[in-house]
Amino acid sequence: MTDRILVVDDEDIVLASCRRALAGDGRVIETATSGAQALARIEAGGVDVVVLDIMMPEMDGLEVLQRVKEAHPGIEVVMVTGLSQVDTAVRAMKLGAYDYLPKPFDPDELSLVVGRALERRRLLHEEAPQGPALRIESMIGASPRMQEVYRLVAQCAPTNTTVLITGESGTGKELIARAIHYNSLRKEHPIVPVDCMSLSENLLESELFGHVKGAFTGAVANKRGLLEVAAGGSLFLDEVGNIPLSIQAKLLRVIQEREFRAVGDTRTQSANIRLVCATNRDLRSMVGQGTFRDDLFYRINIFPIRVPALRERREDIPALAFHFLKAAAEELGKAVSEISEGALGVLVNYDWPGNVRELENTVQRAAILASDPVVRKAHLAGLGGASAPASAPRNGEELKKTKKAAREKSVESIEKAFVLEALQRNGWNVTKSAEETGMQRSNFQALMKKHGIRLKA
DSSP states (O other): OOOEEEEEOSOHHHHHHHHHHHOOTTOEEEEESSHHHHHHHHHTSOOOEEEEESOOSSSOHHHHHHHHHHHOTTSEEEEEEOTTOHHHHHHHHHTTOSEEEESSOOHHHHHHHHHHHHHHHIIIIISSOSOGGGSOGGGOOOSHHHHHHHHHHHHHTTSOOOEEEEOOTTSOHHHHHHHHHHTSTTTTSOEEEEETTSSOHHHHHHHHHEEOTTSSTTOOSOEEOHHHHTTTSEEEEETGGGSOHHHHHHHHHHHHHSEEOOBTOOOOEEOOOEEEEEESSOHHHHHHHTSSOHHHHHHHOSEEEEOOOGGGGGGGHHHHHHHHHHHHHHHHTOOOOEEOHHHHHHHHHSOOTTHHHHHHHHHHHHHHHOSSSEEOGGGGTTSSSOSOOSSOOOSHHHHHHHHHHHHHHHHHHHHHHHHHHHHHHTTTOHHHHHHHHTOOHHHHHHHHHHTTOOOOO
């Protein structure tokens, strides 16, 4: 399939540079020199990704972006900004931009970002079946870590392979499971979730396998188990590490023989299900401790997907925060739509032990506290020094200086966290860190030097 990219800029030299950087891989590169021209081309159809300059005469890039996302939400938009337009870039992310690049940009970096935008569009819009489970908070994120999750979902979804989703609490493992199901051949049948942590051993067995009348005290009628309810679809076992050993043995039989028996029944039923499991525990260590069967572990660990913690993909936090703010504003009926740069810096630099779920709750609380359209640092009390400043600016000039200092500090904090996280993930190997983050080695080293980061001895 041919990818169509529309580059919008009022400078011919920039258009020519983008053409050279994006050429290849069967792509069709088109150009427009104004917002009106770009919107007319988009209305004609067939555009996959737009590379859009913010500063243009008559109609600026933010207005074009807003119109594009309102009329064609499936089109991914990469914004190009001037070096002094960080605050504008944040507004662009709020309006739905996929990513932004500062001028002057590196051609390889532009090609990489556009390539990721194309991959995201293919996965989340064209190849995905229609369904609410795919329009979910956890699937928001353009970071390399989330791109890898999207790629794995796309690979495994069309198969019947058993999937094991791992990750900390609150990272969105169930939402990933639903994305797998609704991209599978079983999407016309139900996905049935089972919370293995909240059920006692006896109740879990009855819930999974069902029971017949008289099987135990209180069994006054036959009950269908969730294995039967999920027939033809997917069974999602959340927190599978909490399943008792006795039920682990029965679950292993389901996987191996594709059959099961209801509690108290002598008849065997077929188990026509696709199994998706999730856990925040280290199952391999549990195998060594004897609390999880090794044969069951190897049966469910056929296709592992690790969902990254939010602190491992900090670059996704602004998009997530604005998404949650919009949802909270609609639910509360409040006209709150902005996040100050100081507040955004706090959100990005906080470690989020509760991950995406904690971020959602925090933004919702901040929306409740906000008395005007802007969420500020004071509304994020308790998040890494989010208290209000000791003294407010006394005049317009002081306000301007304070805002400039806060903006620079916020951007520097994000950059420093970005570099440190990349180095830590890659064993402090600069080359690997640069490759993983999609940057040239020289640019990555420049960021290290800027923030005084040196390699460990």
